[in-house]
Amino acid sequence: MRSKSHNKSVTPELSVDLLLHSPSISVRDIYCAGTCKGHSPEEHATATELVFPYRGTYVRHVGQDQSVAEANQVLLFNRGQGYRVSHPVEGGDASLSLFLSPSLLAELSPVSLLIDRTEPTFHAQRLRVDTRSQSLLATLRHRLRQGVAASMEAETLALTLVQHTLGPRTAHTAGGSAGRQRLVDRAKLAVASDLGRRWTLAEVAAEVRCSPVYLTQVFQQVEGIPLYRYQLRLRLARALDLLEEYDDLTQLSLDLGFSSHSHFSAAFRETYGKSPSAFKQSALGR
Structure with missing residues (x-):
């Protein structure tokens, strides 16, 4: 597992910092310069992940649907799903991305959110998060970046964050036309x-x-x-x-x-x- 020492990959537009890596959970800190205002070329998610924006704003486009990514939302990425990104607000953005093993994710996700439990995929593109999720997210990120979270603590914080975020009493799916x-x-x-x-x-x-x-x-x-x-x-x-x-x-x-x-x-x-x-x-x- 890696927590205190960070494994970083950098491009002119994107910086990805691996904060935590264990057999069942990975946490990445992703920074984007946000220089592309129009739609980016189509990308495909390599894994099913929960992406928590915590700084700045961007828009994710999946087919005809779009989601404004900001700190009141969690974006749900399904493995293999195509998407594009645009940045109508200047200043760049940052998100914490959580990957859980399929078995853990299936165990933590309510049936109502999933298309398939065997290879967990989500119906919704996003959910609104509450203040408890925001607090857990900030605690997880700060403690990992400062190198003060022991392995078990970091994994427990990540699991608690996912369980709370996906819980039926906290998650809110967008309504209306x-x-x-x-x-x-x-x-x-x-x-x-x-x-x-x-x-x-x-x-x-x-x-x-x-x-x-x-x-x-x-x-x-x-x-x-x-x-x-x-x-x-x-x-x-x-x-x-x-x-x-x-x-x-x-x-x-x-x-x-x-x-x-x-x-x-x-x-x-x-x-x-x-x-x-x-x-x-x-x-x-x-």
Whole structure:
């Protein structure tokens, strides 16, 4: 198994860091420069994996379907499935990719999500994740990158993350017509283009060319939570990503568009059950 020393492969567009490799679980940290705004050439997934975006935004296209990849989602890649990627939002992106052995994945996945349990493949292209999944993801990534997670701890964290994410009480499959989902996708891209901006509902509605009332109703139907809470979770997930890079948490809160450190700290504690400094201590060991 490899955790503290990282096996990295790099291309001008893509950097892949292998953080964990055991007989049953692999975890890769994938960074993309995001220079290609149009659709990439078609790629094919080499394994069935769960891909958790944690920084930036991109869009995955599977046939006529598309999924906006950002920190409130997990993307489900099926082995052999063709897909393309585009980057309508500048700044690049990063995701943590988890591969589990077919037997483990079949054991952890509800029957309702799977097309086939023998060689696990998923019906859905994506699921919305909750704040518990975001917290587990950040803890797993930080502890692996810092080299403070022992083998058994890292594998247990990865299994807990997958089990919680795929659980029927936490997973949310997008609802609504294709047209409504596309409208919601445009709203997500607008908000993700500037996480530090204090958007008003009217401004987002103007970006996607509909009324604020209609946007509110459709977003709630498709994503299962209000747009304002969706945006808050994006900001807080970004905070989870950046905690190791900031010594001054007040500056982090202002950079993410919070009015003050106390506002940021209260929202963080309410969402993740710990203050930012306490989470940093537990995840990074410092």
